[in-house]
Amino acid sequence: MKRILGKTRSKLRSKKGETLVGILVAILIIALAAGIFAAMYTASMNINLSAREQDKAFYEAVSTLERMEKSDKTTTTPDGQLQYKSEKYKDTVDVEYLTQDGLSVYRNRSGNSKESGE
Amino acid sequence: MKHNVIKKLYSRRGATMLIAILVFLIAALSGTIALTMAASNAGRYTHEKDDQQAYLSVISAANIILDRLTGIDIVYEAPVGKPAPEQVTVSFSKGKDDLFLKDPTFESILQYYSAADKGSEPAPTLEFTLTADGAPAMGEVYVNLSLLGGTFFFHLYSVDGGHRDYQMTMRVTTEFSSGIGNWERDEGSDKYIKKMYFDTKHATYIVEENVPSGGTTE
Numbered sequence: 443m444k445r446i447l448g449k450t451r452s453k454l455r456s457k458k459g460e461t462l463v464g465i466l467v468a469i470l471i472i473a474l475a476a477g478i479f480a481a482m483y484t485a486s487m488n489i490n491l492s493a494r495e496q497d498k499a500f501y502e503a504v505s506t507l508e509r510m511e512k513s514d515k516t517t518t519t520p521d522g523q524l525q526y527k528s529e530k531y532k533d534t535v536d537v538e539y540l541t542q543d544g545l546s547v548y549r550n551r552s553g554n555s556k557e558s559g560e
Numbered sequence: 561m562k563h564n565v566i567k568k569l570y571s572r573r574g575a576t577m578l579i580a581i582l583v584f585l586i587a588a589l590s591g592t593i594a595l596t597m598a599a600s601n602a603g604r605y606t607h608e609k610d611d612q613q614a615y616l617s618v619i620s621a622a623n624i625i626l627d628r629l630t631g632i633d634i635v636y637e638a639p640v641g642k643p644a645p646e647q648v649t650v651s652f653s654k655g656k657d658d659l660f661l662k663d664p665t666f667e668s669i670l671q672y673y674s675a676a677d678k679g680s681e682p683a684p685t686l687e688f689t690l691t692a693d694g695a696p697a698m699g700e701v702y703v704n705l706s707l708l709g710g711t712f713f714f715h716l717y718s719v720d721g722g723h724r725d726y727q728m729t730m731r732v733t734t735e736f737s738s739g740i741g742n743w744e745r746d747e748g749s750d751k752y753i754k755k756m757y758f759d760t761k762h763a764t765y766i767v768e769e770n771v772p773s774g775g776t777t778e
Contacts, residue, residue, distance in 0.1 A: 530665055
């Protein structure tokens with residue numbers, strides 16, 4: 443241990459330079475390591491940001507829906523249809539569209555009641 | 561200090577070159593990190609309106625589904641007190657009766673859910689799409705319905721031309737008139753019945769990637 447420390451100290455005090463090849467190799471290794479860390483950091487930042495943006499977009503959409511339903515600027519298209527399709531069944535129901543600023547939602551058509559009897 | 565700096569700049573010793581290269585390296589790395597982050601963020605906000613429309617489509621579909629589950633009474637009938645799924649008959653006593661409620665696979669899920677003896681088969685799952693005719697911007701919403709414990713999971717997502725999936729899971733629990741495991745003898749007939757409704761008032765929405773696969777435990 444003392445020998446290693448002694449060698450380190452003498453290296454630090456030494457006035458000799460390193461060869462260019464040695465320096466370039468050291469730079470290459472540092473650059474590779476730093477590149478990997480940078481990529482990892484960027485990836486984790488992206489994942490965090492992506493999750494937050496999904497939540498944000500969803501709750502903004504909920505607010506937009508509520509605003510559209512209450513706004514006078516919303517255009518209502520009453521004769522829309524919603525197609526249901528699965529492996530074993532198809533169906534169509536009447537809906538109405540609400541449109542504002544290029545965004546659309548659909549909901550049950552006013553007065554639409556296809557209900558089963560008791 | 562100024563003298564030392566000038567002396568250092570003009571020095572021909574190897575250590576000076578090393579310091580210069582190190583400074584260059586640090587600057588280059590900082591620039592690379594900044595550029596990488598900027599490049600990965602580029603394009604993130606160019607689809608904001610598409611994002612909103614996709615979520616509006618998903619929410620519209622969720623509201624329609626929730627509307628169908630609200631106020632509906634489901635009556636199960638079986639010839640024995642501990643029926644297998646295929647022995648259960650499902651009917652709706654009130655509420656709307658369309659879309660997935662009429663789907664044979666949804667009936668299978670309800671039969672499975674109500675049965676006392678489920679056997680070794682997992683709960684069936686239902687996949688369907690809802691497409692808004694006359695509103696192409698809304699796209700299709702894909703829905704996957706699965707059952708886990710006493711909860712129905714509706715996993716909805718809209719695929720925006722492969723750009724991103726806009727996903728939401730709606731969880732709806734159920735209530736039984738006579739306890740989840742109990743079949744009551746119907747007076748006046750030799751059948752066993754139980755009644756169920758969906759607790760849509762306490763439906764929860766989760767914006768997440770994963771959804772539980774089929775299977776139920778009571």
